[in-house]
Amino acid sequence: MYDVIVVGGSISGLLAAREIARRGFSVLVLEEDAEIGTPEHCGGLVSIDALNSLGIEEYRLLSRIRYATISVLDTTISIDAESKNVITIDRRALDKHVAKQARRNGADMMLMCRARSFAVRDGYVKVDTNRGMMECKVLVDARGCSIPAGTGKGFLPSAQYEVDSACWIDADRVEVYIDQDKYPGFFAWIIPGGKERGRVGVSGKGINAMDRIEQFIAMKEGKYMHGSNTNCNGVNGNNGRCVTLRKVFAPIWIDGPRRPFVKDGRVVVVGDAAGQAKPTTAGGIYTSGMGGLLAGTTIADALANNNLAILNRYEDAWLDIFGKEFEKMLMLRRLFERLDNKAIERILNSVYPHIDEVSASGDFDFHSSALARMIMSIDGLRVVKAVLGSEFRRFLAGIAKV
Numbered sequence: 001m002y003d004v005i006v007v008g009g010s011i012s013g014l015l016a017a018r019e020i021a022r023r024g025f026s027v028l029v030l031e032e033d034a035e036i037g038t039p040e041h042c043g044g045l046v047s048i049d050a051l052n053s054l055g056i057e058e059y060r061l062l063s064r065i066r067y068a069t070i071s072v073l074d075t076t077i078s079i080d081a082e083s084k085n086v087i088t089i090d091r092r093a094l095d096k097h098v099a100k101q102a103r104r105n106g107a108d109m110m111l112m113c114r115a116r117s118f119a120v121r122d123g124y125v126k127v128d129t130n131r132g133m134m135e136c137k138v139l140v141d142a143r144g145c146s147i148p149a150g151t152g153k154g155f156l157p158s159a160q161y162e163v164d165s166a167c168w169i170d171a172d173r174v175e176v177y178i179d180q181d182k183y184p185g186f187f188a189w190i191i192p193g194g195k196e197r198g199r200v201g202v203s204g205k206g207i208n209a210m211d212r213i214e215q216f217i218a219m220k221e222g223k224y225m226h227g228s229n230t231n232c233n234g235v236n237g238n239n240g241r242c243v244t245l246r247k248v249f250a251p252i253w254i255d256g257p258r259r260p261f262v263k264d265g266r267v268v269v270v271g272d273a274a275g276q277a278k279p280t281t282a283g284g285i286y287t288s289g290m291g292g293l294l295a296g297t298t299i300a301d302a303l304a305n306n307n308l309a310i311l312n313r314y315e316d317a318w319l320d321i322f323g324k325e326f327e328k329m330l331m332l333r334r335l336f337e338r339l340d341n342k343a344i345e346r347i348l349n350s351v352y353p354h355i356d357e358v359s360a361s362g363d364f365d366f367h368s369s370a371l372a373r374m375i376m377s378i379d380g381l382r383v384v385k386a387v388l389g390s391e392f393r394r395f396l397a398g399i400a401k402v
């Protein structure tokens with residue numbers, strides 16, 4: 001019998017456990033996998049500010065990001081990201097570090113323990129696991145995108161390969177490739193993880209993620225071997241062919257918060273399970289991590305005051321920080337889904353003259369204003385008006401309001 005059981009030992013669940021244990025309450029983390037942080041399904045792209053806000057002082061740095069490029073058809077724009085303090089980290093090591101923080105505070109952990117179901121009964125949450133029945137006063141549901149089974153509306157299939165010996169990866173540049181035919185509603189990405197290595201991924205509505213990622217990598221290799229990038233040719237001894245070290249296939253959630261965050265008075269949903277990943281990029285280390293952290297502190301308050309009604313404050317606290325930003329991101333996502341490649345290319349071209357302004361205005365963690373700024377040029381607005389028609393005014397009013 002624990003005060004709190006956390007189902008899911010990744011960033012959001014571990015941060016919740018760390019905060020609950022820090023206040024002296026008993027907490028057990030159940031993780032179905034055999035190792036914290038593994039299998040890793042993340043690019044590890046995060047800002048240093050975000051790590052500071054999450055109280056994470058130790059991480060394994062892989063790359064510092066100085067540029068971000070966005071490409072569509074024949075157009076590429078490059079955004080200066082030097083001042084944004086964005087890095088890539090070893091995500092497995094990050095989760096292990098937070099697990100250590102939680103453990104030092106007194107949290108218990110059980111690996112290879114799967115919660116099959118849970119239900120509130122007689123003033124407790126009864127948890128049915130492969131190690132038997134367990135009981136707690138409050139349950140934290142931190143199962144990530146596996147709820148419900150990671151399919152259906154709001155989920156996109158994704159594939160990400162960790163590659164090495166890839167001359168076409170710049171160690172300080174994140175690359176985004178938009179193509180609404182190949183990756184409808186999302187994009188392909190390259191996140192560097194050091195010299196010639198990194199994570200290459202694709203996601204999109206209804207795609208066969210494995211086929212698309214193989215094609216994307218073949219395209220990069222072909223371009224490298226036959227294109228302008230010939231100065232690298234032969235450097236790694238395999239003519240630009242990369243080595244794939246790991247393949248990950250996982251759903252991402254792009255539809256925003258799945259409220260309520262507190263169910264049946266005692267079940268607190270955090271992280272990706274609560275839809276706390278960004279609707280624009282599906283990045284969630286910060287936003288989902290903050291969900292875990294805020295839930296943990298609120299649960300500790302509720303237990304200390306013997307008043308579970310306080311639990312609802314967690315949802316308000318998360319929405320206070322991210323509510324408006326996520327609303328804007330969702331509006332921009334719906335617009336993006338309706339644009340074709342040509343329209344996006346026109347918008348990118350219209351950004352050129354203002355690229356310094358866009359680079360300066362963006363905040364990596366709250367990037368909706370930088371994205372909105374991209375479409376606010378005269379030509380950008382013309383494109384949006386043509387696509388949205390009668391909804392144009394409502395869209396502008398909505399963006400301005402939130």
Ligand SMILES: Cc1cc2nc3c(=O)[nH]c(=O)nc-3n(C[C@H](O)[C@H](O)[C@H](O)COP(=O)(O)OP(=O)(O)OC[C@H]3O[C@@H](n4cnc5c(N)ncnc54)[C@H](O)[C@@H]3O)c2cc1C
Pocket residue numbers: 007008009010011012013030031032033041042043044045046113114115116142143144145146158159160191201248250251252270271272273277282283284285286288289
């Ligand atoms: C391909 C890909 C790349 C990404 N890249 C980035 C990035 O670069 N930057 C970024 O910020 N975000 C990125 N994200 C998103 C980020 O990984 C997630 O937002 C974040 O991991 C969410 O954390 P979480 O704790 O909510 O859930 P998860 O990390 O999904 O963890 C859920 C945990 O619960 C466990 N679990 C599930 N069901 C049970 C059960 N029944 N019993 C016990 N344990 C269970 C799982 O094994 C897992 O450990 C990426 C996501 C994907 C798919």
